[in-house]
Each structure stands twice: as structure tokens, then as C-alpha cells.
Amino acid sequence: MRWSQTLIPTLRETPAEAEILSHQLLLRAGLIRKLAGGLYTFLPLGLRVLRKVEQIVREEMDRAGALEVLMPALQPPEIWQQSGRYETAQDVLFKVRDRAKKEWLLGPTHEEVITTLVAGEISSYRQLPKNFYQIQTKFRDEIRPRFGLMRAKEFIMKDAYSFDTTDEGAQASYQKMYNAYVRIFQRCGLKAVPVEAATGVMGGKFSHEFMVPAETGENEVVYCDTSDYAANLEKATSKIERKHTEAGSADLPIEKFATPGVGTIEALSRAPYQVPADGQIKTLVFMAESKPVIILLRGDHQLNETKLAGVLGTTTFRAATAEEVFAALGAHPGSLGAVGVKQIAVYADAMLRGVRDMTTGANEDGFHLRHVSIERDLQVKEWADLRTVQAGEPCPVCGRPLRIQRAIEVGHVFKLGTKYSQAMGALFLNESGQQHPAVMGCYGIGVTRTMQAVIEQHFDKDGILWPISVAPYAVCVTPLGIDPASPVMQLAEKIYAELTAQGVEALFDDRDERPGVKFKDSELIGIPLRLGVGERSLAKGVVEIKRRGGELITVKPEEAVAKVIELIGQR
């Protein structure tokens, strides 16, 4: 492609709209342009990269035996009612009304559509297992679209759905996808780490997220340098020790004391009270499906809402308002406790099990209780892991300190079980003629997000450094003068034509610009190789090949094409 014929609107300045570096480079390198918040047009160069990522995904999905299909983006709400997600997914569903005022949904995901299809087309174990995937534009009514392609209203996903006859089969399908994902991200040049992920209300089994470590990521990954432990912060656990064991403190009677104006763990830890945070019980009130529940944590610990959802078996919960709290416990936040509470379900973090001599609110504004012994004084409905792990806590596998790293989620594999197959009637007859729901898995890759994540891991001060596998062009042929009659331009044309004939994707910088501008642009857009043809080097009988972010190689003109092909192969 001749640079003058395409549109690569590079920018010298950093656009104000872009907060993070990969987003800035997408704009500066002329890969995308914003139409509106969270909506981007892919320009010719950006689309080339996107198609390469798509093709890698497609090849690996095909290799893993998945079947490509294409489902409609518009979906009837009826199937979402059938699966029970019409309410729970409300927040992200774009709704459309047609001329007859009928409602349609713009699908952010396609479990309902594929399961309905399978219900109609598959009826025997002989037709299973099957894994269907599509690479498709998805829509999400994002509360705050940002960071370019990272969190957009419209984006491209690869979504896949597997159907098996047994749990073991489903596990094998899951593992195939896991392995395919490892290959996909490797081929894209991405260091993506599979981490254990929360399964939330879907009900356990298996779930892994593929995370690209990056300071700009919206997720946090907990990992251990020694063992291979890695988990999403929502899922991560640790082996920290409980501070107040049964044997560790006296069994004194409860004592109420005045704490006027003290409303936080922190305030109670200061003089004159001096109760350390890990000697306090934190009492939270939530409304779960409209009923109050109490959550107890050690004073220095933070609630993990994903873990709470798993314990409550619903995502329909929120922190209670001050009024709801007062109605439930007769006091305001700051003086709450669960001592003597009988009518409200109490969920306590496992780290509190057996603790004694703790301080907690008295359910009377301005008062607290000390010498609380949790097993003696409270009625706990359920003990569970409810806390968020903190950096430095011991790894659950090896006990060494855990680290926490921000990361971008680029993929997700999930063992679904029979939730959807049961709801949509995707049943099959087994060898004995009995009907069973298919065991499902679902598997997503954010294709446009992956493209941007590659930039997050491959850039320097001059611009992008595309891995050859996803580079828009492998080489930029750069004549330092463009007079058609000059030996420089004639040689450059000849090399460009030969490269193209050999199937090398070459960009030909035929613009009437200074060498400095051409060099800067080809570095900014990240083409892996630049082949410069200039008068000075030609006088010495050579042309110059520069690896992006690497060394300069000089070769004889007649060896240039072979050298470029050799260098591409090495990448």
C-alpha cells in the first residue's frame, strides 16, 4: 500500500481525550477515531491490526474444533426472561423499540440465543459435544465508557459456547478452550496470565480470566512469585493467621462503654480508646433482595462483594441506607453490632471464627461493647470467606507474601453447568434414552480490547512496537526522495514491488516529506521493519534496514528483499 493512497492521520500532539498511553497511541498512530463516547471508527491501519487479531482467534478456535457461526445482535427479550437474566443484566442492556413499539435487546452476550438454537437442532448424545463461536460486534450500555477500546459501548468479542453430555466432557471442553486461549494470546505477543476467577452466583465449578498485567488495568490480580498461585482479587484467598484465637485472650463479661462522636474503626483505634483495628468487629448492613442482612468482618479487613454474592446466592444486594439500618438495628452506622441480634441473618468472615475480647458497636448511638466473644455472644448464620486479600498476606499455596498487580482482562473461560440448558430446554437423549440438559461452558475474548492491550505491552517513547503477528504491515519501504526519475525512488519502487510480489505486507512511504518526518511516522505507527533507500547509503552500495526499537542493518540492494523476509521469519 502506498502511504499517499491510504489514510494514516498521525498526530504529533497527545489528544486530550485519551487518559492512558495505549489509547493515546491508538489515536496518534491514526488507528482509530472517536465518533462519540465509547464509539470508535477503525481507520485502515487499525482495521488491519484488528483483522489480524481476529484471524489468530479464528485459527485457534478452529484448531480446537469449535464451529464458527454468526448470531443476530438484536435479540428478543423473551429469551432473556426465560433464562432469568432480563432483570439481572438490566444495567448493561441497550433496549431498542421498533415501529410497533415492541422491545428488542442489543445483546452483550449470546447464551440465550445459542442455547435456544441448540434446543431446536440437537437432541441426541450422538450430536455432542459441540462448541459454537462467533466473532461479533457487541453492545454494552456502559456507565462510563473510557480508555478507548478498553471499555467501549460497542466492541468486538469472540464468544463461544460448549455443550457436553457429561461434567467430565464439559471439563475437557473447558480445558481445550483454556489451552486455545494460551496460544491465542501468545501468538498476539501478549503476556496474558490465566488467573482463578470468581464464579459468583453462577455457582462455582471453574472459571479463569486471562489477565494482561498493566498499570492502567481495571482489574487487580493477586499472585505469588514462588508458587504458581494467581487469582482475580474478587476470588483470591490467603493463609493469614487469626490474631485472637480461643486460647489467646481472657473470657471476660461484655462491658458497654460510651464513645461519643466515634463513628469509625479508625476513630476507635485512637486515644482515648486505643482499640486496634484488628481487635474490632466491623458490622455492615446490606439489603439482599429487599431484606436486611448483617456482615461481620475484622476491623482491618475489607468486604469482597463478589464473595458475598456467592454466599448470598444473589447479586441483588446493596448497602442499606442509614434509615434502613436504623429500622433494622435501632442505631446509626458507627455504633452497630450483632450482639443479641436474632431476627436478622448474620454472615461472618471466617477470620473472626473463635475470636474473643473484641470491641463492637452496641446498637445504641454513642456506645460500644468490649470483651465480646464471638461464639459466646453472637448468633452467626454462616461463616464464610468474605474478605478481600491484601498485598503481603501469605500465599495460600506456599505461604510466601502475595503481590497485587493491576491488569486488563482480555479473556474469560467459564464452566456454566446446566443453568441455561435447563432454562431454554437444551436437552439431549443419552445412550439409555433418558433426557438430560447439556452441560455448558462459555468462553469470551475481547478482541478490540486485546488489540489495545498489545499496545500496552509494546511501546517505547517513539510509538508502538507491533509484534509481527499483528502488525498492520511487516515493513515500511522508505525512499528518502520521491523524484520518479531518481535512482533512489526507482530502487525503492523496485524493492516495494518485489516484496509485494513475494507476499510481504509492505507499506510504501511515497509521501513528499522530509526523512525525519517519515522516520518518526513509521516509528509511531510501529511497523516492525523500515527499509530506507537514500542517496548517501546508495553511494556506498547499500540500503538500510532498521528494526523498530532495534539495530540498523545495511545490505546490498539486491539482497534487501531476502533479508527482509529472513528478519520477518525471526520475529
Added chain:
Amino acid sequence: MRWSQTLIPTLRETPAEAEILSHQLLLRAGLIRKLAGGLYTFLPLGLRVLRKVEQIVREEMDRAGALEVLMPALQPPEIWQQSGRYETAQDVLFKVRDRAKKEWLLGPTHEEVITTLVAGEISSYRQLPKNFYQIQTKFRDEIRPRFGLMRAKEFIMKDAYSFDTTDEGAQASYQKMYNAYVRIFQRCGLKAVPVEAATGVMGGKFSHEFMVPAETGENEVVYCDTSDYAANLEKATSKIERKHTEAGSADLPIEKFATPGVGTIEALSRAPYQVPADGQIKTLVFMAESKPVIILLRGDHQLNETKLAGVLGTTTFRAATAEEVFAALGAHPGSLGAVGVKQIAVYADAMLRGVRDMTTGANEDGFHLRHVSIERDLQVKEWADLRTVQAGEPCPVCGRPLRIQRAIEVGHVFKLGTKYSQAMGALFLNESGQQHPAVMGCYGIGVTRTMQAVIEQHFDKDGILWPISVAPYAVCVTPLGIDPASPVMQLAEKIYAELTAQGVEALFDDRDERPGVKFKDSELIGIPLRLGVGERSLAKGVVEIKRRGGELITVKPEEAVAKVIELIGQR
């Protein structure tokens, strides 16, 4: 691909939901499945065909120098207000509301988006011409989705937009697209005829539609067997003679006569009145942008609303209600005329020019006027071609009888001019530093519709006959027994492996089905070649290659792969 591993749910019965043959075959061959009215899932086989059509379109667009981009489906309504289409396109726009209650549109077309982009990125004649295209999912709020992919709510379009500095440049861009379209449809194996199309209110210049003749088409094409004249019925003209010329009849004074209960052209042509239809003036009242206008046609002629739109310069018009007609003319439909009308604009079809001795309504219920001389008795504001051509009328080029044929519109090329570039500010500086709006063209291909149109032209009683260029697989390898230990299956496996290694797209029918079922299925899904391996033919030292819809060839097993490759090349 092994048949047992993929999903090709063929149907023996014709599904009740499908009215036309190509739609029936799409379903019966397991290419698509319906999710809801006008919404279809592409199954693995259907998606393969779709991708092949897409790839042909892409290659020819690239060859013509167009640049592929990808624009968002969601569009802000503001740009549609800017272009003035927010109101006029109301009927087909799906509207979406986000969580903040802001409205978005699902774009059926992208003139506004691309022109806004060009306004921001292109500023000099040096950057022009440019032609941007995308292959993208489009949405249309169809009043009545039907015929499968022919008229769907969600479909795939190739849309392209060219930007030039001059009218001549725009004409050249238009011609390039016209030529590319001819090649695209040829490569898809489609007989598609370019016909002149109406430009409507867009204002003339150039427009061609690419039409696939088919009885199930929703369009009508007027064409001449002798000359190369071909036009959309909305645009077509003919050379019919006027029946009542100035010299042809007496100049008698107007005479009113009673016609009780006569309300149609047809009734007036019967006894006792006996006024032939071509001796009557038909008077129609329309409301154009809320004002009444009168349209006059000869009694035996039909109004062409597209031509009317061109004359009125708006598409915002409709037939007046009986009340509006009475308010305008003081009579009801059936007795209307334009004699003596002064306050209402009268548009008359050119075929009425100079006619005398005509009969028309008297604007008094139950009365008509005879001996009306149009130039003497009526005030005509504008004479124009307003009628719809009828079969058998003389060709405007050569005078031979015109024919009318139903057809499917698969492509459309349109010279837009500066309507959008002016509205969206897509201006460029010319060599002299003056600012001008870019001259635009737009070019569409219905990709999913093209896929179905191929079936309309390629089928027989047994199923589809895919042209090799878009066939999902080139050959179906069909062992007549599948016992892995049998020579038949072992040979079939070997041939399948060799074909695949040679890059031939082969389907391997490894199902445990009777030969008859396998043959019927491979015919139904339309694979161009079937390579049968059976015990009986193997005993004679041959395998059988059957061309779909053609002859049976026997070859030695060791020559089978070479023969298949040779036959594919011939197609």
C-alpha cells in the same frame, strides 16, 4: 471438515415460514436458522458462503483502490439532524436509549459518520480522491421483514463513500465502482444487470442499481431486448405517442354533463358514457409538505411517485384524504378536475401536453366536463414525466416494445454530489487555496441478500447448485460405508487427507447413514463435486466423481485428487 463434527441440520420438509424458494433452501440446507422475524443465525455452512461473498467484495473493492474501515453501528442522532435526514429516514431508524435516557440510532447507512470523519481528517486536494468502504452489520426497522435474508431487520452490507475534488473526478470514482460491481457479481456467479435508477430528491446525476432477475424480486426492471436500455420501473421512460394531439380533435366549448354515481375512470368508460380511458384526464390530489397539489395524468396511466418526488423536490407527500380533497376542490374523489383551479399548483404529465376534447371531473359531485382542451382550459404549473411505463411501450432508445421483469436489487451506485459534504463541513482547499465541499458518491451491496440471490439463480429440484466461487466446500468426499477397517473408508480417509493437504476445501461425510441419505444431503446443500468411494466401484478399480447437476466421471483412486483439482479449476 468431518460432517459428524459440524452442524448441518438439513430438512426434508419445506418449512412453513418460508414463502420463496431461496429462503426455503437456506433453511432446508441448514445454512441459517430464524431467531425472530427478520433475524437469522448463520450456521457453519451458511457462514462459509457468507464469508466467501464478503471476500470477493473485499478483493474487488481493494482492487478498485477503496480503503476498508469499520464504523460504529451506534450513531449519535445529532449528525442525522445535521444532514437533515433525522426526519426523512425516521421510518427505518431503530432508536436506542441508554441509561442516561440519551437517544442513539442504529445506522442503516453511514453517510453522516464517514463525512464527519472526512471533515476532521481531510483538508487538502492533495489527500483526495479517497473512497472508504466497510463490510458491516446494518439495522433497519422493516415494516414487514420477509423472504429470509432478502428483507431482514439485521443484515450485512458493503457500503462505500467516495470523496473527490471535482465532478469529473466523482464521475470517475463512480465508474470505478460500477466496474467493480460488475466483477463482483460475475465472480459470485450472479447474472446481475445494471439498470438506470431514480435519483429522487437527491437530485439527478447518476444512479444505477444492480438487479438480479427473479420472479420473487421486490423490484421491477424495464428493459429492451434490442437496445441496451434497462431502468428501474421508478425511473423508466418510453416513447409512446400522445393520442390526442393539437391537430387531432375539434376545439369545442366545454360542456358539463351529469354522471350520477360514476366515480372511476372505468365506470365513465362504460355505457352510457363510453368515454375511453385515454380520453379522460385523471385528477389526483396530494398533500405535499402539508399543502395540496394536483397531479394530472391520462386516464389509462399510472402515477410514478418517485418521479413525482423528483418534481416536487421532496419525499414528504401523500394522497390527500377525502376531507382534504373536499376542502381543496369542493367535491369528492370521482368528480375531480382542474378546470378553473387557480390557487392550487397543478402538475401535469407530459403525455397530456396539448390534448383537446378530453373529459374530466367538474369539481361538483355527480358531474363531469367534456371537450376540455388542456392548454386552453387549465393552468398547469409544470409539465413533467410523472407516469409509470407499461410493458409493450416503445423503448426510448430504439422504439421496440419494452419488457418488464421482476428483480432483486443487490447493489446500488449513486453520485451524491455535495449534499452531505456541505452539511457536515467536509471541505478541502484546492490548488488556489479556495475551500470547496468534496464531491461524493455512495455505493452499496447487500452482502447477505447477494448470498440468497445466488440461490435464486442456482438450484434444481434436488437443492442448491453453488458456483464454486462461493460454495461452502468444493467437494464432498462420501464413503458408502464407514467401518474404519474397510478399504472403502481407508481410501476415503486418504483422499480426504490429501485433498485437505492440497488446500482443497473438502467436506467428509463420515456419518453412519445410507448412501441415499448422503447423496440427497450433499445435493441439497449444493456442494459442486461429490467424490463417492464404494465397494462396488472400488471392485472395478475406480471411484466416482459426480458434478452437482452434471455428469458422473469415474477415475482411478490414485488419480482422484488430481481430477478433483482439475474440475475445480474448470468451474
